[in-house]
Amino acid sequence: MKNTGDRRRTIYDVAKAAGVSISTASNAxxxxxxxxxxxxxxxxxxxxxxxxxxxxxxxxxxxxRSHAIGMLTNDTYGRLTLPMAAGVSEVxxxxxxxxxxxxxxxxxxxxxxxxxxxxxxxxxGIIFTATRxxxxxxxxxxxxxxxxxxxxxxxxxxxxxxxPDDEQGARLAVDHLKELGRSRILHITGxxxxxxxxxxxxxxxxxxxxxxxxxxxxxxxxxxxxxVQTVFARPGAKPDAIFCGSDEIARGVIDAxxxxxxxxxxxVAVVGFxxxxxxARQTRPPLTTIDMELKELGHRAGLAILSLSKGEPAPAGxxxxxxxxxxxxxxxxxxxxx
Amino acid sequence: MKNTGDRRRTIYDVAKAAGVSISTASNAxxxxxxxxxxxxxxxxxxxxxxxxxxxxxxxxxxxxRSHAIGMLTNDTYGRLTLPMAAGVSEVxxxxxxxxxxxxxxxxxxxxxxxxxxxxxxxxxGIIFTATRxxxxxxxxxxxxxxxxxxxxxxxxxxxxxxxPDDEQGARLAVDHLKELGRSRILHITGxxxxxxxxxxxxxxxxxxxxxxxxxxxxxxxxxxxxxVQTVFARPGAKPDAIFCGSDEIARGVIDAxxxxxxxxxxxVAVVGFxxxxxxARQTRPPLTTIDMELKELGHRAGLAILSLSKGEPAPAGxxxxxxxxxxxxxxxxxxxxx
DNA sequence: GATCCATGATAAAAGCTTTTAGCAGAAAAA
DNA sequence: TTTTTCTGCTAAAAGCTTTTATCATGGATC
Numbered sequence: 069m070k071n072t073g074d075r076r077r078t079i080y081d082v083a084k085a086a087g088v089s090i091s092t093a094s095n096a097x098x099x100x101x102x103x104x105x106x107x108x109x110x111x112x113x114x115x116x117x118x119x120x121x122x123x124x125x126x127x128x129x130x131x132x133r134s135h136a137i138g139m140l141t142n143d144t145y146g147r148l149t150l151p152m153a154a155g156v157s158e159v160x161x162x163x164x165x166x167x168x169x170x171x172x173x174x175x176x177x178x179x180x181x182x183x184x185x186x187x188x189x190x191x192x193g194i195i196f197t198a199t200r201x202x203x204x205x206x207x208x209x210x211x212x213x214x215x216x217x218x219x220x221x222x223x224x225x226x227x228x229x230x231x232p233d234d235e236q237g238a239r240l241a242v243d244h245l246k247e248l249g250r251s252r253i254l255h256i257t258g259x260x261x262x263x264x265x266x267x268x269x270x271x272x273x274x275x276x277x278x279x280x281x282x283x284x285x286x287x288x289x290x291x292x293x294x295x296v297q298t299v300f301a302r303p304g305a306k307p308d309a310i311f312c313g314s315d316e317i318a319r320g321v322i323d324a325x326x327x328x329x330x331x332x333x334x335x336v337a338v339v340g341f342x343x344x345x346x347x348a349r350q351t352r353p354p355l356t357t358i359d360m361e362l363k364e365l366g367h368r369a370g371l372a373i374l375s376l377s378k379g380e381p382a383p384a385g386x387x388x389x390x391x392x393x394x395x396x397x398x399x400x401x402x403x404x405x406x
Numbered sequence: 407m408k409n410t411g412d413r414r415r416t417i418y419d420v421a422k423a424a425g426v427s428i429s430t431a432s433n434a435x436x437x438x439x440x441x442x443x444x445x446x447x448x449x450x451x452x453x454x455x456x457x458x459x460x461x462x463x464x465x466x467x468x469x470x471r472s473h474a475i476g477m478l479t480n481d482t483y484g485r486l487t488l489p490m491a492a493g494v495s496e497v498x499x500x501x502x503x504x505x506x507x508x509x510x511x512x513x514x515x516x517x518x519x520x521x522x523x524x525x526x527x528x529x530x531g532i533i534f535t536a537t538r539x540x541x542x543x544x545x546x547x548x549x550x551x552x553x554x555x556x557x558x559x560x561x562x563x564x565x566x567x568x569x570p571d572d573e574q575g576a577r578l579a580v581d582h583l584k585e586l587g588r589s590r591i592l593h594i595t596g597x598x599x600x601x602x603x604x605x606x607x608x609x610x611x612x613x614x615x616x617x618x619x620x621x622x623x624x625x626x627x628x629x630x631x632x633x634v635q636t637v638f639a640r641p642g643a644k645p646d647a648i649f650c651g652s653d654e655i656a657r658g659v660i661d662a663x664x665x666x667x668x669x670x671x672x673x674v675a676v677v678g679f680x681x682x683x684x685x686a687r688q689t690r691p692p693l694t695t696i697d698m699e700l701k702e703l704g705h706r707a708g709l710a711i712l713s714l715s716k717g718e719p720a721p722a723g724x725x726x727x728x729x730x731x732x733x734x735x736x737x738x739x740x741x742x743x744x
Numbered sequence: 745g746a747t748c749c750a751t752g753a754t755a756a757a758a759g760c761t762t763t764t765a766g767c768a769g770a771a772a773a774a
Numbered sequence: 775t776t777t778t779t780c781t782g783c784t785a786a787a788a789g790c791t792t793t794t795a796t797c798a799t800g801g802a803t804c
Contacts, residue, residue, distance in 0.1 A: 076551070078760060089784045094762060101763085102782060124526040125472060126760035129463045130789050136527070139507075143488075147684075150481075150488045154509040161508075161516065166523050169477075169507035170499075171492040178499065185504050188462040189474070213414070289688040316688070323661075346485075346654070350627040416790060427754045432792060439793085440752060464790035468759050 077120045086114040097122075128190060137373055138168040138186035140179065143199040147344065148362060152219065155366020156195060163374060165192070187214075192377035195369050196221055215376035219369045222386075228372050229386045232360040234264050237391030238271035241311045241339040241358055244393055246275075248400065250309035250337055255282040256295045256321060257313025265313055268341070272311060287313070292320025300328055308336055309399075315340040315347040315357055322351050322398070333400030343394050353397035360391055415458045424452040435460075466528060475711055476506040476524035478517065481537035485682065486700060490557065493704020494533060501712060503530070525552075530715035533707050534559055553714035557707045560724075566710050567724045570698040572602050575729030576609035579649045579677040579696055582731055584613075586738065588647035588675055591618065594633045594659060595651025598622040603651055606679070610649060625651070630658025638666055646674055647737075653678040653685040653695055660689050660736070671738035681732050691735035698729055 083093040088111060095101035096111035103111075114120075128134040139156060143149040157167045168191065170182035186194060193214050198221035209216050210224050218229040245253050255272045258265040269282040283299075285291035292312060300306060312318035318340035322332060330336055332353060340348055340357035348355040368389060372382040421431040426449060433439035434449035441449075466472040477494060481487040495505045506529065508520035524532060531552050536559035547554050548562050556567040583591055593610045596603040607620040621637075623629035630650060638644060650656035656678035660670060668674055670691060678686055678695035686693040706727060710720040 079762095080760080090761085091763080091785075092783055095783090098762080102780095104782060107782080121522065121526050123467070123528065123760050124523075125463050125467045125528055126789090127762080128789095129461070129467055129760080129791095130762055132789080134463060136506075147485075150509070153507060154511065157507065157509050158511070158516075161519055161523065164523065166506050166508070166520075166527060168474075168504050169491060169495065170504070171488070171495050173492065173496070178496075181499055182504075184459065185462075185499065185502065188459050189504060190461065190463055316684070319688075350654070350657075417792095418790080428791085429754060429756090429793080430752085433753090436792080440750095442752060445752080461790050464759090465792080466759095467761095467790080468792055470759080 076123070077118050079120065079122065081118060082111065082115045082120045085118060086111045132190070133192055133377070134190040135164050136166045136168060136189065136191050137377070138170055138182070138189075138191045138194045139197065140170050140172060140182060140186075140194060141197045141199070142172045142174045142179075143197065148199045148220065149197060151362040152197065152366040152369070155363035156370040157366075158363070159367045159370040160374065165370075165374065183209075187212075193217065193373040195219060195373055196223070215373060215382075217369050217373045217376070217382070219365060226384050228376065228382045228384060230365055230369050230372070231386060231388050232365065233388035233390050234267040235271040236388070237341065237358045237360065238268040238311070239275055240391060240393045241341070242272055242275040244356070244395075244399065245309045245311065245337055245339060248337060252305060252307045253280065253309045253311055254299065254307035255280070255311050255313070256292055256317055257282060257284060258287040258291075258317070260284040268313060285317075287316060289316045289320035289323070292317035293324040294320075296321050296324035296328070300324075300330070306336075309338070310336060311339045311341075313341055315342045315344045315355060318355055318357070318398075319347055319351050322355070326352075333398055337399040339399060343392075348394070348396065351398065356396045356399045357394050358391045359394050361389060365389055414461070415456050417458065417460065419456060420449065420453045420458045423456060424449045470528070471530055471715070472528040473502050474504045474506060474527065474529050475715070476508055476520070476527075476529045476532045477535065478508050478510060478520060478524075478532060479535045479537070480510045480512045480517075481535065486537045486558065487535060489700040490535065490704040490707070493701035494708040495704075496701070497705045497708040498712065503708075503712065521547075525550075531555065531711040533557060533711055534561070553711060553720075555707050555711045555714070555720070557703060564722050566714065566720045566722060568703055568707050568710070569724060569726050570703065571726035571728050572605040573609040574726070575679065575696045575698070576606040576649070577613055578729060578731045579679070580610055580613040582694070582733075582737065583647045583649065583675055583677060586675060590643060590645045591647040591649055592637065592645035593618070593620040593649050593651070594630055594655055595620060595622055596625040596629075596655070606651060623655075625654060627654045627658035627661070630655035630660075631662040632658075634659050634662035634666070638662075638668070644674075647676070648674060649677045651679055653680040653682045653693060656693055656695070656736075657685055657689050660693070664690075671736055675737040677737060681730075686732070686734065689736065694734045694737045695732050696729045697732050699727055703727055 079090055079093050083090045086093060092103060093111050096103045096108040097115060139153055141149045153169060160167060168186060172179040172182060194216045196209060196216060197219040216223060218227055220231065223229055242253060253276055255269055257269055260266060273280050273282060283295050285295060310321055312321055318338055322338055325332055325336055332338055340355045343357045343359035348357045375382045417428055417431050421428045424431060430441065431449050434441045434446040435453060477491055479487045491507060498505060506524060510517040510520060532554045534547060534554060535557040554561060556565055558569065561567055580591060591614055593607055595607055598604060610620060611618050621633050623633060648659055650659055656676055660676055663670055663674055670676055678693045681695045681697035686695050713720045
């Protein structure tokens with residue numbers, strides 16, 4: 069006979085059914101105050117029986133902590149956001165914290181609207197993520213009464229910020245190629261005005277030294293195709309490996325190489341960046357690439373906002389999380405494939 | 407001097423600053439009860455000045471409507487979910503409704519946890535979406551005290567459900583090919599145990615009649631590649647058009663055709679399904695395909711849950727939303743490209 | 745001058761939970 | 775026996791808003 073009525077059960081119902089006062093019921097359920105073990109058990113059993121669940125609104129109203137956070141994103145596409153959001157939500161659900169998802173579509177009016185709604189809902193914190201598209205928040209987030217964590221986006225100085233470690237990721241790729249005996253490594257990447265592209269390129273240049281060449285373009289498959297055509301059309305030594313700034317670029321590169329009858333990985337080894345499975349798994353051969361550990365990024369951001377919302381500390385400034393090398397078949401590795 | 411203190415302003419602050427009672431302040435702000443026009447203006451001005459925003463928790467506690475809904479998804483990848491969620495959120499934010507995003511990762515325990523959290527938060531409704539992967543909800547949603555709307559997933563009989571109109575979408579593709587003079591149309595699609603694949607295939611068979619052939623496989627690029635090789639290796643007439651069950655399959659098909667030196671669209675026209683831009687835009691030539699209008703699906707689901715939560719009606723049973731043909735260059739259409 | 749009505753305001757309750765302060769009774773200490 | 779200390783429980787307040795019922799005032803009506 070659990071909760072057949074239409075009305076939700078309140079702690080008042082529990083108290084009445086257990087024959088105690090409301091405060092005793094509350095104390096028994098939360099293990100606060102002083103309660104007799106036997107009473108405590110009885111109250112809990114009764115609560116279970118009638119299907120009592122505390123009203124989060126009332127709880128939040130009193131405690132001034134809503135146990136909810138907001139996630140503000142301008143990524144309409146979802147390739148980076150949703151895995152991250154899943155990570156955030158995954159780590160927070162066990163702490164009883166839920167996540168409001170707010171897609172701003174890069175519209176400042178919408179962003180402002182969402183932000184106000186979040187504040188009205190007394191969220192305990194906000195995670196702002198910009199997916200590299202534009203690095204400046206579309207709304208004023210600095211002077212908020214609640215903590216803000218930035219992912220893939222830079223906040224004001226010393227704000228808690230998470231990025232993948234692009235420098236280490238690029239090094240991972242280059243080192244892998246070098247270990248396999250490749251020496252003439254080319255880098256084809258996205259636009260120069262992307263910070264991530266610049267960092268990866270610099271890391272590559274540092275690791276490869278003389279003769280290294282970074283070609284900037286855009287994040288498309290087409291650009292990868294075009295770049296390869298250019299390089300193979302001009303005179304001089306050809307690369308024996310290509311490190312690409314994204315899996316999409318890598319896909320274009322692989323296609324262009326096949327058009328030129330260049331063998332992969334025999335003649336040229338290819339490494340991508342993103343481990344976007346739907347691309348990396350489908351290239352022929354499957355693509356060795358760098359994974360940015362988006363879910364882990366989400367975990368860390370979630371834990372950080374949780375700490376901050378409790379007044380506990382979180383790593384100030386920019387934290388860069390290590391990337392991971394995923395070996396498939398585009399480099400001819402003797403290692404087992406993914 | 408707006409809200410410099412650390413404490414949020416309450417309606418009590420407004421009342422005091424305006425020299426009226428709390429109830430008058432509330433009435434003035436909400437336009438309820440009887441208030442003198444002049445008083446009303448003054449209260450509103452004061453509220454604006456001190457930066458008062460009503461506490462959504464207190465409001466929800468009283469009205470029993472939290473003005474928040476939950477979105478339960480098992481789609482970890484986000485390709486279908488996020489555009490939809492953006493649609494939901496977009497249409498609801500203007501009604502002051504926020505969206506909790508809950509990614510269940512296909513884990514029943516997680517789903518249960520999220521569901522309980524949502525109920526505790528007194529959400530006004532739940533949108534369940536399953537992205538075609540498995541059609542049965544991972545938790546018991548039927549006997550809930552709040553309305554549920556299903557998208558891409560089938561609920562109990564007569565529950566409010568939205569799907570793209572796969573039948574009409576497939577017909578759109580076939581008609582387009584026929585109009586361009588193609589007569590030997592082949593269909594390459596995903597697994598037969600996907601309802602969507604079966605519907606699209608049936609629609610195609612109905613439209614093409616004798617000689618039509620639907621090849622079931624899986625949703626991968628690889629399968630598209632393989633199917634084309636099979637068809638072009640066997641004796642007999644070759645197709646002059648291929649309608650693919652997904653853009654990924656279409657991509658494999660296009661690659662395989664190029665490997666066989668078959669000209670697209672001169673020799674064979676290709677149509678995809680999904681309008682997944684990152685694939686459809688990047689094929690060579692760019693892919694003509696069917697768009698499922700995910701955002702619109704989100705809009706409709708959002709409006710439906712809004713109606714239901716207010717006790718108003720919503721379209722019972724399965725509603726199928728029309729798909730849209732996106733013409734690019736893979737069919738040699740004289741129409742302008744997208 | 746007494747009664748009625750409309751207006752504009754207000755006090756108080758309700759919504760549900762947690763926390764603080766306090767009370768009654770029993771056991772322990774003086 | 776009287777005082778102190780625990781123990782187990784409870785009443786009431788607080789958190790913020792909306793709504794209901796009530797009240798005071800001034801003008802209109804008889």
